Amino acid sequence: MQTSFIGDVVLTTPLIARLAQDGEVDVVTTPPGATLLASHPAVSRLLVYDKRNADSGIAGFLRLARHARGSRRAFLCQGSTRSGALAFAAGCKERVGFTTSDGRWTYTDRVEYRDDWHHARRLLSLGDLKLAATSDDTAAIRPRLYPTDDDTRAVDELLAARNRPMIALAPGSAWQTKQWPSYGELAALLADRYDIAIVGGAGDLAAAGEIKLRVDRERIVDATGKLSLLGSAELIRRSLVLVTNDSSPQHLASAMGTPTVTIFGPTVPEFGFGPLAPGSRTVGNTSLACRPCDRHGPRVCPLGHWRCMNEITPDEVAGVVQSVISEETVR
Secondary structure: OEOOOHHHHHHOHHHHHHHHOOOOOEEEEOHHHHHHHOOOOOOOEEEEOOOOOOOOHHHHHHHHHHHOOOOOEEEOOOOOHHHHHHHHHOOOOEEEEEOOOOOHHHOOEEEOOOOOOOHHHHHHHHHOHHHHHHOOOHHHOOOOOOOOHHHHHHHHHHOOOOOOOEEEEEOOOOOHHHOOOOHHHHHHHHOOOOEEEEOOOHHHHHHHHHHHOOOOHHHEEEOOOOOOHHHHHHHHHOOOEEEEEOOHHHHHHHHHOOOEEEEEOOOOHHHOOOOOOOOOEEEEOOOOOOOOOOOOOOOOOOOOOOHHHHOOOHHHHHHHHHHHHHHHHHO
């Protein structure tokens, strides 16, 4: 069961792949999560839980519980009491989750939540603690996604007649304080050598517009709101590098193997949500005593200055991007 954010769904795929070695794996997830996993070869059945809309309330809860019947074990990747109760109502005799989860009182087996591990490794430990604990290779915990032929064709059409190398930018985030404000200036620094692909959903159109104001139209590939999540993953795969905030596009890049430069503001990679693709780097203002200030990112800076983002310069990020590209060329 994984009904958290899109990035969490992506980071659950190593666990899903491991469990599929032992039998069929049904996945309870949100509508966006289902679009990501619909083509995943390790998923036997998708049970879509639209908990905020169509499946809200007790009727939706009971309906999904009926559909989920037949599974012996439940792995509670999303640790709410509702998820634990759903697994119980579905008749799962074994219910595995973290010791820190709100719903832990509904579990039959509790696994330690390791703050010092990447979250993909933590999730993998729910199904195979030994593998999670003994594998030092990040390849073992790297997520995987599988864009469809339709996703590939959509990206082909978007990139028609383009032949310059491309850098992807993902300026959005669900959390306002995690959005670095200087993507437009960064794009202007990079556009003389690279095409700039803008990745995001319909809610990122304003951020994309700020980038487009800084760069000639022929240098921009604006994919905001035009591709599915797997289509965005395919576009990222074709890019030399992705520059992103601490948000879901970073995890799409990890799944597609694209080197990533992640800009961390109020959060830090040590929380366990950094990039996993080879060659990836992170950028953050390490001089601030107030960092990190929140596990997710507050709506506003608690101190009012937002220095964690404002003091990261476009020149600094552009230098890291170029370093990543140079290292990949040598590799």
